[in-house]
Amino acid sequence: MEPDGALEDALVRTSFRVMAVLTRIGSEHDLSLTQLRLLGLLRDRRPRMTDLATFLGLDKSTLSGLVERAERRGLVTRGKSPEDRRVVDVFITPAGQELVERLQEQIHVALAPYTDPLHADERHALTHLLDSVSRGPAGDAGKNAL
Amino acid sequence: MEPDGALEDALVRTSFRVMAVLTRIGSEHDLSLTQLRLLGLLRDRRPRMTDLATFLGLDKSTLSGLVERAERRGLVTRGKSPEDRRVVDVFITPAGQELVERLQEQIHVALAPYTDPLHADERHALTHLLDSVSRGPAGDAGKNAL
DNA sequence: TATTGTTATACTCTATAACTATA
DNA sequence: TATAGTTATAGAGTATAACAATA
Numbered sequence: 001m002e003p004d005g006a007l008e009d010a011l012v013r014t015s016f017r018v019m020a021v022l023t024r025i026g027s028e029h030d031l032s033l034t035q036l037r038l039l040g041l042l043r044d045r046r047p048r049m050t051d052l053a054t055f056l057g058l059d060k061s062t063l064s065g066l067v068e069r070a071e072r073r074g075l076v077t078r079g080k081s082p083e084d085r086r087v088v089d090v091f092i093t094p095a096g097q098e099l100v101e102r103l104q105e106q107i108h109v110a111l112a113p114y115t116d117p118l119h120a121d122e123r124h125a126l127t128h129l130l131d132s133v134s135r136g137p138a139g140d141a142g143k144n145a146l
Numbered sequence: 147m148e149p150d151g152a153l154e155d156a157l158v159r160t161s162f163r164v165m166a167v168l169t170r171i172g173s174e175h176d177l178s179l180t181q182l183r184l185l186g187l188l189r190d191r192r193p194r195m196t197d198l199a200t201f202l203g204l205d206k207s208t209l210s211g212l213v214e215r216a217e218r219r220g221l222v223t224r225g226k227s228p229e230d231r232r233v234v235d236v237f238i239t240p241a242g243q244e245l246v247e248r249l250q251e252q253i254h255v256a257l258a259p260y261t262d263p264l265h266a267d268e269r270h271a272l273t274h275l276l277d278s279v280s281r282g283p284a285g286d287a288g289k290n291a292l
Numbered sequence: 293t294a295t296t297g298t299t300a301t302a303c304t305c306t307a308t309a310a311c312t313a314t315a
Numbered sequence: 316t317a318t319a320g321t322t323a324t325a326g327a328g329t330a331t332a333a334c335a336a337t338a
Contacts, residue, residue, distance in 0.1 A: 137259035
């Protein structure tokens with residue numbers, strides 16, 4: 001039997017490992033972890049600024065800067081909504097889309113060495129256990145992947 | 147059978163969840179994720195500046211600022227090594243020690259809702275699988291917990 | 293009045309380059 | 316010469332407060 005808190009410690013330790021991988025891959029493309037997540041979110045969504053702030057857990061003023069820098073690099077675009085003219089929708093550009101797909105691929109490759117030692121049934125079990133965990137406590141919103 | 151990359155996606159998703167928890171708890175104490183890790187590392191070590199930079203994957207100049215701000219808050223201290231007078235050793239203070247223990251406790255409490263739904267045998271299995279994963283590819287240094 | 297977003301400001305985090313002091 | 320650490324500088328990330336535009 002593990003000591004109390006062993007599972008939580010293992011989760012924290014693993015998460016720092018994964019974040020180190022994401023940080024490294026991001027920085028190879030001059031992207032912070034936050035820009036990485038931003039692009040990931042935009043991959044299959046075109047949210048408004050406020051939605052992005054909520055998803056990322058950041059202030060809307062922070063989003064203004066984040067999106068502005070991504071836009072300056074040609075990765076995303078902003079467009080005013082026709083229905084409600086206060087709203088700004090954010091889209092990924094083709095260049096951004098291409099980049100995010102490349103990143104996804106590199107992330108998988110970089111994580112593979114960590115997961116490769118597992119047998120097929122272990123991979124299967126771990127995937128399902130992590131899905132349970134990241135689904136979170138009942139009543140916690142669905143949230144985002146990368 | 148899961149699609150290819152499902153395990154990697156689950157790892158990334160879970161890691162972002164865990165980081166969100168750590169970020170929130172840190173910010174409740176005015177600590178960045180990096181300061182949190184710094185204190186965690188110092189909990190049972192008294193490394194030199196260069197060691198810390200290596201552990202955290204940061205430049206030594208970044209460490210100077212990080213440690214300086216933590217020192218200003220009374221959480222850590224710096225002391226010149228007597229053997230090699232170029233070296234600076236970093237220690238956690240009693241106040242820092244007390245804080246880091248409180249943080250550890252809060253982190254466990256905050257993660258519990260995610261892990262509570264698992265049965266005892268699932269918790270056991272997940273702990274061991276995560277330990278395998280975070281042990282990493284053969285030849286990867288031991289590294290740190292929180 | 294309330295909501296959406298931006299701007300101004302201030303601080304932290306980060307790396308690069310140049311430096312000091314030891315070794 | 317090489318190593319340990321700091322400082323100066325510049326840019327990104329972040330929140331708070333004040334603001335403009337729209338509802």
